Amino acid sequence: MKLKTRIFFTFLSLIVVPIIITVIVIGFLSFISIKNTENFYHIDSHGFEIITNPVRYFSRLTDEAYEKLNQVAAIAPEKLMDISYLEEINEQLLKKDSFLLVEKNKFFVFGEENQLWNDQEINSFYNWKEYIILNNGLEKMVYVNHKVLSFIREIKFQYPNNEAGTIYIVTYLSDQIISMRKMLELFMYLMIVILILSVAIITSNLYKSISIPISQIKEATQSIKEGNLDFVVQVKAVKEIEELADDFDELRERLKLQAEEKVKYDSESKELISNISHDLKTPITAVKGYVEGIIDGVADTPEKMEKYIKTIYNKSNEMDRLINELTFYSKIDTNRIPYTFTKLNVESYFNDCIDEVGLDLESKNIELAFFNYAPVKTQIIADAEQLKRVINNIVGNSIKYLDKPKGFINIRIRDDGDFILVEIEDNGKGIGENELPYIFDRFYRTDTSRNSAKGGSGIGLSIVKKIIEDHGGEIWATSKELTGTVMYFKLRKYQEVQMYE
CATH class of the missing domain: 3.30.565.10 (Histidine kinase-like ATPase, C-terminal domain)
Incomplete structure (x- = not known):
């Protein structure tokens, strides 16, 4: 793989890998959170409905009571003045961590003493300052006293005497939402940790894929510097560094071959000089001996003189042949x-x-x-x-x-x-x-x-x-x-x- 491609995939991994890991972890933790919420409220969630459409999920907790009260408010509103009937509905709601509030002319006539809220929270509910509307209907998630989050369903009706009335079905969500908030915080920290670890691992891998081969080439360079050529440079890395290592190894092979050829050439040159010196010594000795014989007068007859001169001539030719071979050898060695x-x-x-x-x-x-x-x-x-x-x-x-x-x-x-x-x-x-x-x-x-x-x-x-x-x-x-x-x-x-x- 080329270095450019390797860097591209590395940076792509820095983006994709943390996202994939985060999605997997968030999905797993979300699944656990959803199961905990389902176990708490004893009602199943359709997929990730608790997260994607919490209004619909929490409304299903009180659908039965809501439909019943809605019908009563439309057909027999006088029944909503019956405290025992309201208590019966409220008992059913309490099993689902919910309760009933009934308002008449902006005053609570039922549910004000509910144990899920204290007086301060009831007053805050009556004068809420902040709420989040998740859809266009009468179902709201309301922050009460900036701390307690509740799911509110409203039913507006008219009393028999035409006084305005409102029924509130309140589902207490604080513990679950706090749990989900903590989970979201955990998600955020987890994403940061995953991102840091992913960057560290991927960057480390990229660094090793470049630094280790370069270190191997550096060690090889040091070995050549010290005169050691008996090794092989084998590097597994990006394509450019592998090509560099292959070229370096080829250079090492050539240097080794040149060094061996030089050693061989030096040895052959020494042997040639030794051979030529040895072979020149014999004719030179003979020439010297015959010349001394002539000087000393040993060749005292024309026949001896002719023999001595012919021998000197033959030995000189032999030396000339040896010198010619040496000259020609130098031309062979230089291809000239x-x-x-x-x-x-x-x-x-x-x-x-x-x-x-x-x-x-x-x-x-x-x-x-x-x-x-x-x-x-x-x-x-x-x-x-x-x-x-x-x-x-x-x-x-x-x-x-x-x-x-x-x-x-x-x-x-x-x-x-x-x-x-x-x-x-x-x-x-x-x-x-x-x-x-x-x-x-x-x-x-x-x-x-x-x-x-x-x-x-x-x-x-x-x-x-x-x-x-x-x-x-x-x-x-x-x-x-x-x-x-x-x-x-x-x-x-x-x-x-x-x-x-």
Whole structure:
């Protein structure tokens, strides 16, 4: 849920929830109050009639007496002068907390001594100053002496001698109304309490839904500040904060990945420097030894001098190759390999490469053979210099691990649909099955001994893989220990696009 929506529903809840709770509580308390009133007056209320239409409810208490007196007043008013008859009616009314007052020429002639009211209240009734009319009839709720609330029903009539008379049927309501007033006061206090509690609970919930996730993100920030990246930021909150937490966790993942890559890069750089230093030391030592031999006059014949100079030249080339690998490695790491792609004829290009490589192999008693099974005019799009580096690195790797008196390297090119497939096979000592998946990894060396005469920086085949992949091809190897290894790589053919009019 979005924060805007969450806030909207929160404020809506602040209005709706207290109202609903208040209505429920008021309904419950009203029900209890109505039942108490019904039990007190022994008459049922229709729904919430006591509250919604109290005049009608209280009038039903005295309907029987009211109808009877109304008929008598209209037909036989002289009967209203009979005190015993009035007392009989009054006795019936007293059972319903009501009583009878009869007025003649503005003086009470019956009921003045009623025990429900004292003299002061009778006088206040006679001269009431304040009353509330709840309907347009002769039924009134009257405050007597500003304290006692009574329900009054009037019947006006004429005595036989034409004197004005009035019958009052009075229902004493003070206790019940006071009870209802207290209930209303309770309702008011209850509404305030419910409103305060609702606001407190809903506001607290909103605060927690925002503050707790922010605290979790803050703790995560502190952990990153302290260098701890091994945790996961999981937050359940409004949508915006969840998105913020997800972005923060993604940032943490990237920082962790960068930190791991940096550690790995530093480790690889140290290993590379160590490898290069180790591998440079051997040719430098040899060059230094042969130069000292020349200075000391050990090479005292033309044959020895030629041998010493050739050895120094070969060792210098070996150092140059190692330095070139180091330079090229730095370009790989920054993705700044300079490629110059051109169209190359497969047969002529590989023939030139074989001629160049073959010169070095003759002196090492290694036989080199080249077989082209692709069409003569097959062309590829490639960088001639970098592709030559691929061939030299693979062949150099084969030479390094040839362990037989008579070695051979076969280079074959085959047609493979939209690609050409290049195979470089040797009869060296091979690669173990458990090592084969890792030979293209940077710094991986099947022979890890520092005293190994094979040398190597461990990045030759990783360079080969990078160049082939940048050409849109792929590379893999098969090998069998003590038998030899075959390197395979594919290069995409050049295909002219036919233009149709």
